[in-house]
Amino acid sequence: MQAEIIAVGTEILLGQITDTNSPLVARLLATLDIDTYYQTVVGDNRTRLLSALDIAQKRAELIITIGGLGPTPDDLTKQTVAEFVNQKLIEDQVALDKILDYHARTQRPMSENNRLQALYMADGVPLKNEAGFAVGCFYQNPNVPDILLLPGPPWELEPMLVKHALPLLAEKYQQSGVLFSRVLRFYGIGESRLVTQLANLIEQQTNPTIAPYAKAHEVTLRITAQAATRDEAIKLIDKMEADIMLEVGDYFYGYGDDFSLEECVGQLLIDSNLHITAAESMTAGLFQSTLGKVAGISQVFDGGFVTYSPATKVALLDVNAEIIGQHGVVSEATACAMAQGAKDKLGTDIAISFTGVASGELESQPVGTVWIGIAFEDEPVEAVLYHFGTERQKNRERAVMAGLDLVRRKILGLPLVKYK
């Protein structure tokens, strides 16, 4: 099957934003054996979108439009596609209720154009937008290629595509059998190293297929199998997963599109009823706020410390000023003293500490040098040294991920891998 992606947005055309949606859509369509031969970007312009649709209908069996489903006058994809196929737009009650409810609850004035986001093509299938208001749509009509309308914001597009559009396409296009996929998540190994270690498996892949995807600070592998039944597909995937684990199992931490390292660690903490706190210098609260994303974390997380300056390390954590004076702020000794201090202050089972050089240089230590300390139950407090990169915010994020993995490994009794 041949598809064509049309990304709609003047801001893409002007180069103000980079279109990361089209690659994602192409990758995920490929798991359904749908090939993309052309991708087009067109501005928020009715005439030129009509022309792009006209060209696409001659060379594709499925057209995917991205963007232009919002409430503003320059959002005209739905209206233009509807004109193109001579179909009218109708309101999706689920989407409309969400919009009405939001405005009522937040006491915001609702303008008439907000309702536009609830429109989809009559005779089409509305696709739920879990992270926004604009409803998507899948539309079939024997006279034109099938058309899939997706929203532009990536955080809206991805869940709609994965949860709603792909299963629908799989159902519509799979004549016999089922297509089933499983996502494995890895931390601590880069995409290129993972691909190298799995080179044989990737080269020989037919069914299941393996699709690697680098996310921020982690890599996922989507294994997709086609089979007569779901059970058979799962068996194929189980076999492939076992082969993968032999090669890179040390870096595996969990399953699923919506999982994350913080979710994994948060659940481990909650399930083990282990209370945690943190003393953060270079991360300035990023570890705690990341853990705070996990629903229910309050069962095991009462609070903690941001100790950015040496003085607050002493004042809030009772770190001995002589330790800092003798070893420096970015040192094993200070990291250990911070973790121990935090643990003692709040009487938790675990305390983690972060001290490092996010940017510039500190105490003649190069940027990217980070010590993470961990005080875990009655074990002796220890600290691990990391060498990250040169970008301030990335260094802070990488430190948080490394810290989460450290906690995970401690809880599971795994060796502490040092990621350089």
Place this chain on the structure above:
Amino acid sequence: MQAEIIAVGTEILLGQITDTNSPLVARLLATLDIDTYYQTVVGDNRTRLLSALDIAQKRAELIITIGGLGPTPDDLTKQTVAEFVNQKLIEDQVALDKILDYHARTQRPMSENNRLQALYMADGVPLKNEAGFAVGCFYQNPNVPDILLLPGPPWELEPMLVKHALPLLAEKYQQSGVLFSRVLRFYGIGESRLVTQLANLIEQQTNPTIAPYAKAHEVTLRITAQAATRDEAIKLIDKMEADIMLEVGDYFYGYGDDFSLEECVGQLLIDSNLHITAAESMTAGLFQSTLGKVAGISQVFDGGFVTYSPATKVALLDVNAEIIGQHGVVSEATACAMAQGAKDKLGTDIAISFTGVASGELESQPVGTVWIGIAFEDEPVEAVLYHFGTERQKNRERAVMAGLDLVRRKILGLPLVKYK
């Protein structure tokens, strides 16, 4: 002038890499007043590239191809473009010498296909590749649109474009006048409301143009003017900016593509030498870690508190337990006590506090209810009530943005707008 970009590469089509070249080319072409109405991605396939060229020649005066200039069999852009315009390829001596010299110097065996990289279109202008071997080309022929061939690797494309292609285009197209733009950043107003309030200006826009763009929790407006000189363009922009400010100036906080609310507030704090701390409940460190993104923030930020549970509010901030008992955790009184407690503990000029319902329900208060407290210099501590949405992480992010804006308004002596 209208241009069309054709990026050639199966790896882009498959989503294995994200095309960052097209946005760069579009942005830089815009500085020469060359508009891009369409961008196309096509695989390494002669037939489909010919088809894309045929479509492009009907709608563009300049076609820019990106990629496919290398030595491997799937690099076929040059050959295909030459076929398309019925022109032959000839060797560029400068490029060939570079290739020969490299192989001699490194004693690497040179295969015949390495010479392909020195080919360019006869009657065209070869464009030097400073970071690689494949020569680029600018080709003019009265029967077809002008064609610019650029290499695919971004580190080769950018220098060729900036140093060689753009100056040549500017000379060929005899640019008169300049195009200049300015970005205004707004917080506290949604894109649809901003567009509604600016409807008249947007409808009447010709020169300058106004382009709104929604970013996470904020909106930007790009004003672009065309004029004979830069000064005249700036005058046009100043006038438009003044008109915009009359309508939505309350929500404006700064200029530029790379600016952010935390950068704005961080700089204000540093410039005013105002020390800040925070006591964070529902945001769990997100305010402090956001402020931690700002380089140099350690001058005014020593650290602070994450007080997730009522017990830590009492233990770390000396909040009176009776206040929490009487008014609840999510209350004006508790927010004020948290801010005052943090300010007293660390002796700062400013302390901000966050307490609210990120998800679920707390003390019969609906999700999205947030109190932000602020203790500012010697002013009486106060707290502002917000009603956000239902998504846990978005509520936390919105609270942080609201808190940053609160600090900004306090420092600048602006009224505290309550964003619902």
